[in-house]
Amino acid sequence: MVHVPVMLNEVLHMLSPFEDVELVVDGTLGAGGHSMAILENCPNAFLIGIDQDESILAIAKDRLSAFKDRVYFALGNFRDIRSILSDAGFDSAQVFLFDLGISSLQVDSPERGFSFNYNGPLDMRMDMGRVCSSLTAADIVNTWSPAELTMLFRRYGEDPFAFQVARAICRRREKDGPIMTCEELVEVIRSAVPAPAQRKMRGHPARRIFQALRIQVNDEMGALEDLLDELPQITRRGGKVIFITYHSLEDRMVKRNMRSWAEAGLGKPMTSRPLVPSEEELELNRRSRSAKVRGFLFTP
Ligand SMILES: C[S@@+](CC[C@H](N)C(=O)[O-])C[C@H]1O[C@@H](n2cnc3c(N)ncnc32)[C@H](O)[C@@H]1O
Structure with a gap:
């Protein structure tokens, strides 16, 4: 590495x-x-x-x-x-x-939860909770309202599918319980973004959402x-x-x-x-x- x-x-x-x-x-x-x-x-x-x-x-x-x-x-x-x-x-x-x-x-350490390419806990705290105590990405994904998540994904991710992803996250956690891993979140994002749009995207469909969460978690x-x-x-x-x-x-x-x-x-x-x-x-x-x-x- x-x-x-x-x-x-x-x-x-x-x-x-x-x-x-x-x-x-x-x-x-x-x-x-x-x-x-x-x-x-x-x-x-x-x-x-x-x-x-x-x-x-x-x-x-x-x-x-x-x-x-x-x-x-x-x-x-x-x-x-x-x-x-x-x-x-x-x-x-x-x-x-x-x-x-x-x-x-940090990105290449699956246990830190920064990457959509690996599976790991949805954490993303750069300071591992040792310098300031802050929410983890899982805390945000599982407790914020659809409107709050949409705003976050728009503001820090500039994601055109912010609303669809936020709605899919909230439906998924109501139906199956909390989303705790990177892999689970990627699966929800993929399910929310239309397939033709995913094919046209230059990067990974989860890239912008993960970026927004990381920026928020670490203020x-x-x-x-x-x-x-x-x-x-x-x-x-x-x-x-x-x-x-x-x-x-x-x-x-x-x-x-x-x-x-x-x-x-x-x-x-x-x-x-x-x-x-x-x-x-x-x-x-x-x-x-x-x-x-x-x-x-x-x-x-
Ligand atoms: C892009 S990397 C720096 C790489 C470095 N310039 C090098 O060449 O190896 C950013 C680093 O800054 C740290 N970092 C980010 N925000 C910080 C903050 N608010 N206070 C202290 N460290 C921070 C991260 O933990 C990460 O290790």
Whole structure:
């Protein structure tokens, strides 16, 4: 199992000159792909690596063991960035990197319940309930009303069959009891989406529904909003904030906040448009296909 870091060259380019990089926060450490490249390229960098997933953090600790004197590892949610920084002994940092969403290592672990390709419990909590206690995907699927489920699947999944899937879920749980596994949910989704539409779809018919559930379970938009509120106060003058987003709502939030930071005279976006993956990367790494990179440079 590997997680190939997305748009690594673009991120590194935004960090240059490497010699000047001294204190970096990787707020979504994952398996440490971006962090490793940063530590290798920036000889003077100390890095604070945050992840809310204890099992992923353990993998990153192992992979980055050669740099252990230059890394502080933190189990936590980036929405608590201020207190995590303070535990590490800092009140600000020079560079912040956030590669949002989920790691391939999480998707490819059937027991975590993130994937429509494997069977496992419908869980999807990135923090496994250890950082914040939140609902599991099964809690949502089995307790939310049809209207709430429809709204969720539309908002975070942009699924054209949101209503049909929500209705099928509610019928199924009334008839046969709770839906507890990924396989059961996939079966319900397949039964709700008309066969011709399924044949025409580019991705798996359950992809959008699983995405919506994952975003909700982990309160991904709420965490991002909290983080964006904090960043201008904790980024040093001349510092940089870099985001890799995979969802149009996330990208819009990042864009809007960067625009308001610029309007407040705090600095300027590093590129006029978001960067997108090269043809070559798209071919090598399917996960990069919806990625967008935005950077913001705070005024020195
Ligand atoms: C796309 S992966 C990062 C991959 C990493 N850049 C690499 O190259 O290996 C996203 C990681 O961020 C973590 N994550 C997502 N949201 C988070 C949050 N709000 N706070 C802390 N970690 C989060 C996930 O657990 C996952 O491991």
